Amino acid sequence: MSPTGTVLRTVHDVAGLSAVADHFSDVWRTPRTAPPYPAEVLHSLVHAGGAVHAVYRERRLAGAAVAVLGPDRSTYSLVAAAERGLGPALKRAQRDWARTLGARTMRWTFDPLVGRNARFNLVKLGAVGTEYLIDFYGPMADGVNDGDESDRLTVTWDLTGTGTPYDVRPEGAVLRTAPDGGPLARRAGRSLWCRIPADAVALRAADPALALRWRHAVREVFLDAFAEGFRATGMSRDGWYTLARTEEAA
Known part of the structure; x- marks a missing residue:
């Protein structure tokens, strides 16, 4: 269950992935023109079977996490960053996604x-x-x-x-x-x-x-x-x- 007033969803669209890339830039204090995880990279990871989860607080992006498939029923979380109190919801979303794949x-x-x-x-x-x-x-x-x-x-x-x-x-x-x-x-x-x-x-x-x-x-x-x-x-x-x-x- 997500905290009250928040929405959590997987992100597939270019605009949504660009917003996630901007979020990671802000967290790691890099220019938005040089994000640690560019939107095109996130899009490729999703296309390859990975997942980008995002949590929104009052329609504002407040956290995101990226996970990919691994060998032998394992998964790997590449990155996660969220505002205070929203981290558990993101990790639960990653867990639920991974478990549906048998991880x-x-x-x-x-x-x-x-x-x-x-x-x-x-x-x-x-x-x-x-x-x-x-x-x-x-x-x-x-x-x-x-x-x-x-x-x-x-x-x-x-x-x-x-x-x-x-x-x-x-x-x-x-x-x-x-x-x-x-x-x-x-x-x-x-x-x-x-x-x-x-x-x-x-x-x-x-x-x-x-x-x-x-x-x-x-x-x-x-x-x-x-x-x-x-x-x-x-x-x-x-x-x-x-x-x-x-x-x-x-």
């Missing part, structure tokens, strides 16, 4: 330093961080990511269940120190916690060098943890990831 999972990536996105993906949706990608896109020239390395965390969302979101506070011994002098990582038994900056986007704009030190510090924790069989399962409100070790890695 069992959906994957996408996000910047692991952006805590609000981590909470949405891991806590609200119950997705699991399954892969850490170093500088995935290479240098990015948009107004949000410019000047940073584009590390991304892949999450996998089980479309057949309700998910198992975790939101556990950190405990255990401090393993590493963060660039601000506070604890970066803690570990207790089969659980590990990693802290990220309170607002990575603002930090990147104010002090790019410090933001990059955070990037490298968090990267090191995640790479070591994933090599041991840990997966990201939660994010606390004060910026701590929970990473749990899978049974297969016992």
